[in-house]
Amino acid sequence: MSLINVANLTFAYDGSYDTIFDNVSFQVDTDWKLGFTGRNGRGKTTFLNLLTGKYEYRGTISSQVEFEYFPFQVDNDELNTIEVVESIYPDYVHWELLRELSLLQVEDDVLYRPFRSLSNGEQTKIMLAALFLKENSFLLIDEPTNHLDMEARKIVSRYLNSKKGFILVSHDRAFLDRCVDHILSINKTNIEIQRGNFSDWWENKQRQDHYELAENEKLKKDIKRLNESAKQKSDWSHEVEKTKNGTRNSGSKVDKGYIGHKAAKMMKRSKAIEGRQQAAAEDKSKLLKNVESAETLKLTQLPYPKNQLAELDHVTLYYGGKAVCRDVSFTIEKGDRIAVTGRNGSGKSSILKLICGDNIDHDGNFRKGSQLQISYVSQDTSFLHGNLTHFARNHNIDESLFKAILRKLDFSRQQFEKDIASFSGGQKKKVLIAKSLSEQAHLHIWDEPLNFIDVISRMQIEDLLLEYEPTIVFVEHDSEFCSHIATKVVELQKD
Known part of the structure; x- marks a missing residue:
């Protein structure tokens, strides 16, 4: 076991005002099967590219493992598949490759066919098998399911579940549930890691979002009530203060000391309420930062005269x-x-x-x-x-x-x-x-x-x-x- 340490990572593309990562820090255990999720455009592929050193960044990324990115770039797909495997990992052991292909339900004869003649699913399986043969490597697997049918997804998810040491970017909920034991999520304002599969993470996120939404509503009501109370206390204090320079209805002399004490007491209460207002506003400002917007979409089809x-x-x-x-x-x-x-x-x-x-x-x-x-x-x-x-x-x-x-x-x-x-x-x-x-x-x-x-x-x-x-x-x-x-x-x- 070793750790991948990310500290104070900051990155934006050249010429862009959009900061993808801003002072982000976290740790990843290289034994984890880590699912990577987040909304489109949040920087999932960018982060994988940062791990491989493709872009310059501020902060540090330190690790004792080498990173391998999937999908591997095949420069000449006219080559036989066995030659493509050699280009990915020249030191592979043949029987180990056959073992991996068997686990992925790929026939041996594909190795002697041109790589381009393979289906997208077969190409995906070949590259995964070759990359997992590499020792001391941590795989960065970027959306492998886009070229896999349902049956192939089940096969590949079982294969990945038998492995360890990878980050998997996928938006297929069932696929993630079958093969990961941790989730790394890019949220609106931070990156967080949780133990469990996607369904565990989603249940926790919904619970947290519902709590924050309820707490936000409660604080909004509290702030409104405190605002009204503070205004009332402040108004009373000013009214009482005015009577110091007047007379009572009976014509007797006003007790300015008593009235001043009463006004000061009301003002003190008003200040206390203002303090509670400020604390409530600060608590409220910490909420809802990572609640995702998912507004309702609409669709209106044209009516057709026949069934x-x-x-x-x-x-x-x-x-x-x-x-x-x-x-x-x-x-x-x-x-x-x-x-x-x-x-x-x-x-x-x-x-x-x-x-x-x-x-x-x-x-x-x-x-x-x-x-x-x-x-x-x-x-x-x-x-x-x-x-x-x-x-x-x-x-x-x-x-x-x-x-x-x-x-x-x-x-x-x-x-x-x-x-x-x-x-x-x-x-x-x-x-x-x-x-x-x-x-x-x-x-x-x-x-x-x-x-x-x-x-x-x-x-x-x-x-x-x-x-x-x-x-x-x-x-x-x-x-x-x-x-x-x-x-x-x-x-x-x-x-």
């Missing part, structure tokens, strides 16, 4: 002349929330594109309602660039509504001035979701909408879909999201 919007009847899809899935049949009716599931390569995205009207090679019957308006969220975000104002205009959506949705998804106003190309992966995905929520449509088609998106925003989107019950067909590998949202499940089998 059935589309139908697939014994559809077989082809890719490159080869069938990827066969005999797919289902209908899309009003209010359906249909999860299309299956392993990578089973044709899920192709099904969605067919529904959207793309020219997908297929047999069988596909029928879609006339004048059906569809809003589509793609997996790909690489085409996003320019500022948000131009993006809204180019897509004919209401700019004010579009930006209001992004604000609810934790975008700062400063973010509105930046080029979308500079956004984090999660922020780019939020741009596409906000666009979709701003569009007039009868049907929403979302292809892996939650890739890179933080947990709290996922919960916001879940609440939206449960409250407004739109007609939607989606592909998503987050098992928690699917189990909460789907009213129907279409499972595709690879041909």
Whole structure:
């Protein structure tokens, strides 16, 4: 066991006024299986890059272990996979590599195929196996689940649970629960570490947030009552003080000493109340600093005159002349929330594109309602660039509504001035979701909408879909999201 010590860490990107980390200090045990969570744009990937020495920073990071970053950069994916493994770890022992691949349920023959011919999930498993072979290394695993289907996520989570010595960035709640024993969270004002899995951390956070919200309301009422009481006591003191220079109603002489004593006593009480006011205000100022904003999102779909919007009847899809899935049949009716599931390569995205009207090679019957308006969220975000104002205009959506949705998804106003190309992966995905929520449509088609998106925003989107019950067909590998949202499940089998 050794420690990673972070002391007084301060960092901001060159030319940026936004400080990502400000005088942060904490310790990490290198035996921990540490889950790393926090809202998009808070600096999770940045922190991993700081550990590897990619950027200059103020403060100190000290450790007796070497850091290895996942995903590893493969410069030549034409190489056979065994050669890629050698480039990651030249001193690997072959039987140890085979043992790791067996744990990850990867066949040995992939080692002798070009790396580029492997699926994204297979590439992920190969890189994890190679990196975990390195001795005295602490792995920084950055969002591995984005290229894994549900079954692969279960396999990789079991694999990681058998290991120790890593930081795992992931927004998949079930995945984190299966393979971490500590949580490091980047909050609004600090970084904190807790023992337990994600569900333990989330339960503690909700309990703390509810306590602070209740305490805040109590202090607000106390401050209001003290303000009224202080004003009353102060007014009484001034009124009594005025009588020192007057006479009683009976005409007798005023006892100035008695009145002065009474006024001073009232003023003393007023000062005491002011002190209690100040203490209450100070207590209040310590609350709610890390309570996350998760405002309610809204969605209004266009009414469609018929109950059935589309139908697939014994559809077989082809890719490159080869069938990827066969005999797919289902209908899309009003209010359906249909999860299309299956392993990578089973044709899920192709099904969605067919529904959207793309020219997908297929047999069988596909029928879609006339004048059906569809809003589509793609997996790909690489085409996003320019500022948000131009993006809204180019897509004919209401700019004010579009930006209001992004604000609810934790975008700062400063973010509105930046080029979308500079956004984090999660922020780019939020741009596409906000666009979709701003569009007039009868049907929403979302292809892996939650890739890179933080947990709290996922919960916001879940609440939206449960409250407004739109007609939607989606592909998503987050098992928690699917189990909460789907009213129907279409499972595709690879041909």
